[in-house]
Amino acid sequence: xxxxxxxxxxxxxxxxxxxxxxxxxxxxxxxxxxxxxxxxxxxxxxxxxxxxxxxxxxxxxxxxxxxxxxxxxxxxxxxxxxxxxxxxxxxxxxxxxxxxxxxxxxxxxxxxxx
Amino acid sequence: xxxxxxxxxxxxxxxxxxxxxxxxxxxxxxxxxxxxxxxxxxxxxxxxxxxxxxxxxxxxxxxxxxxxxxxxxxxxxxxxxxxxxxxxxxxxxxxxxxxxxxxxxxxxxxxxxxx
Numbered sequence: 001x002x003x004x005x006x007x008x009x010x011x012x013x014x015x016x017x018x019x020x021x022x023x024x025x026x027x028x029x030x031x032x033x034x035x036x037x038x039x040x041x042x043x044x045x046x047x048x049x050x051x052x053x054x055x056x057x058x059x060x061x062x063x064x065x066x067x068x069x070x071x072x073x074x075x076x077x078x079x080x081x082x083x084x085x086x087x088x089x090x091x092x093x094x095x096x097x098x099x100x101x102x103x104x105x106x107x108x109x110x111x112x113x114x
Numbered sequence: 115x116x117x118x119x120x121x122x123x124x125x126x127x128x129x130x131x132x133x134x135x136x137x138x139x140x141x142x143x144x145x146x147x148x149x150x151x152x153x154x155x156x157x158x159x160x161x162x163x164x165x166x167x168x169x170x171x172x173x174x175x176x177x178x179x180x181x182x183x184x185x186x187x188x189x190x191x192x193x194x195x196x197x198x199x200x201x202x203x204x205x206x207x208x209x210x211x212x213x214x215x216x217x218x219x220x221x222x223x224x225x226x227x228x229x
Contacts, residue, residue: 004157033216042118042203042219043158058216090157101207102148103217105157 001026006091006106013081013113021076021109023091031094032074033103036060036087043090049074050096081113116141116211120204120220127194127227135189135202135223137178143210147171147180147187148217150203158203161189199227 007022025032033048035058045058049068063085065077074093078085088110092103120137127133139145146165150158162171167182178189187204204220 040221042221043217044219045216048216092158101146102160102163103158105150105159107157 003027004091004093004104004106006089006109008109009107010110011112013078013111015081015083015113017081019078019081021078021089021091021111023074023076023106024072025074025091025093025104026072027093027104028071029093029104030071030096031101031103032068033058033092034064034066034074034076035090035092036085037090037108038087046076046089078111081111083113085111086113087111116145116206116208116218118204118206118218118220120202120223122221123201123224125223125225127225129196129227129229130193131227133189133191133194133198133225135204135225137187137189137204137220139185139187139204139206141185141206141208141210143208144182145206145208145210147178148205148207149176149178149187149189150205150219152201152203152222154200161202194225194227196227196229199225201225 004025034046035043047066049055091106094101094103148163149161151161162173164171164180170179201222203222205217
């Protein structure tokens with residue numbers, strides 16, 4: 001199993017550009033989520049999905065879109081990049097065992113917006 | 115709402131020293147509690163967890179006990195190694211507020227172990 005994979009590992013954008021961060025998992029997990037990690041703030045939830053065709057907003061959704069057309073893939077779209085979106089982005093997936101469910105994280109994408 | 119507070123870092127230790135990282139939480143229900151570790155340049159991985167009061171999670175020499183009376187889940191290791199240098203995150207999931215168990219993270223504590 002490859003687990004959770006993310007591409008690209010690094011990306012530099014100019015303000016106003018758009019891009020898609022890719023995330024895929026091969027563990028048949030129902031639950032997938034996107035976080036951003038900023039110094040001193042831990043991980044904050046951007047969007048999540050509880051299954052194909054179902055998505056919802058997390059704590060910091062503004063400026064990001066998601067969709068979940070398959071169980072395996074959960075791309076994150078930046079519509080018009082801003083310097084405030086400079087961060088490290090992590091995708092995660094898990095089963096939903098109704099308590100104590102471990103989330104499996106990808107290696108992250110480091111995004112810089114100039 | 116639910117929240118997690120953990121001690122600020124960085125925490126700098128010598129090899130073989132005792133490590134404690136404090137973590138306290140507030141939650142509506144009876145959450146599951148986790149410690150995740152992030153090694154340099156990598157994603158997070160689960161270190162240990164506890165799903166009910168008085169449970170003790172343990173892994174790789176690390177331990178944490180779920181203390182409902184003090185709403186705490188402090189992480190301890192008796193003798194750290196240089197390879198334990200990482201950022202440690204305390205987290206909770208509360209099925210009383212979210213049926214899918216979304217994780218709420220603390221800010222993370224960087225631990226640096228020197229030879």
